[in-house]
Amino acid sequence: MLEQQMKRPQINKKRGFYVKMKLLHKHGRPQEKSSCCFLRYYKWLLWLSLTLYFFTSYLITNNNNNNDKLTSLSKTHAFSSSKSTVVASRALIELTLNDSLKPRVNKIGLLRDLKIYVYDLPPNFNADWLANERCSNHLFASEVAIHKALLTSEVRTFDPYEADFFFVPVYVSCNFSTVNGFPAIGHARSLLSSAVNLISSEYPFWNLSRGSDHVFVASHDFGACFHTMENVAITDGIPSFLKNSIILQTFGVTNRHPCQDVENMVIPPYVSPESVRKTLEKAPANGRRDIFAFFRGKMEVHPKNVSGRFYSKKVRTAILRKYGGDRRFYLQRHRFSGYQSEIVRSVFCLCPLGWAPWSPRLVESVVLGCVPVIIADNIRLPFAEAVRWPEISLTVAERDVGMLGIILEHVAATNLSAIQRNLMDPTVRRALLFNTPIEQGDATWQVLSTLATKLGRSHRRSAVSAQ
16 A cells, blocks of 8 residues: 655745655555565656656646747837836737737628718819818828729719718818918818718718718818817817717727717828839838938927927927937938938837827838837727738837837847838738729728628618518
8 A cells, every 4th residue: 555645845835845655565564675675666666757747747837838928028028117027018019829820801702792872072072172282192181092992992882772881071181271281170070060961951861870871081180079189179079960970080099088989990091102102112222221210200399388288298209308319219300201211211110199199100111111119008000900010010108218229129139020021011011001993902992891891880781681
């Protein structure tokens, strides 16, 4: 009979446990000395077996834990100011094993039966604004680009009675201020209200669905709230006549926000495909990138403006103060129309928030092969199914901008080449650019494929299902 007595050491609990054994006769009496050699051999064999068992169990458990860590940390670690240890969650988004195994959604079939009716509104709602060439080329021009693409799209129907969705083409971002040249959208609510009054009085479709299958574009700072300053946008909220509709907007955050309290889709800001093509044609033939970290844009030395608010939540000011004299950082405060030629020469492109979290730099960086460094807490990025943002970008917390140098140097020494390879994927670039006519997989195509998943909002589909 084998008697086992398992005791834990009292001196150091971290040493684990050991097994103390004494071999007894089957009747409980000690074995005779004549068989001591065999029993000693048997004792050590049993001891070895138990040791191997516990050691193997430890290795399996520890290996599983390590695998979990490796999926998120082994590619790149980054430092966080909130902890002294190396972490990745705040400073860097990395692809996890589970994410990498998720199948990409194939939505080609979803567009075959999709039908969209484009309202033919009077020119004061859209065409008249095109007299200013900037209207169709500035960063808010997705409202123009989507309209133009739909006019020649295969999903367009000229019969509104067979339409799943109705597109309302109102350009609200083409009224440029004579003072600073920025879009002035103070007229947006009244212009949109006039358009809704027109289509609801001349067509039956708005009233049938209460606007739930009608699509609008809000391609400026705070989207459906139609104001450029967040505090005013929140106070004004979304116009009541649009609250049942679908809003395509560049604004998006992961937390609750009044300006996305509506059925909405985050779209990328507009970047001209033609300008990208020309920049790539002039890029260095050897692909050399001689700028380590790049940013050109508004950086205030004293960020508090006359309204008492801090531009960029002081993030850009912190970057300028910390790295303005750092030779690794190419920081420029003045505008330069050909700045895409600088992006195509850069390894990392800083994309800090401005008044709103999003920026055209996100798109420009990706399509020109520069790793975007997103500095905008809680930002919701466009087309997450088509653009695997964790594979092509870095995310640095606003509070950690003082550690940008350490973070970027670490990435450059570890997994930079993998990120750059992912950036070269043509499907990623295509998904962020608006083309006319639509190209499969481009930004307008992504909008249509997402609309195809919202057919439950279509009055026509609901009426057919009810029959």
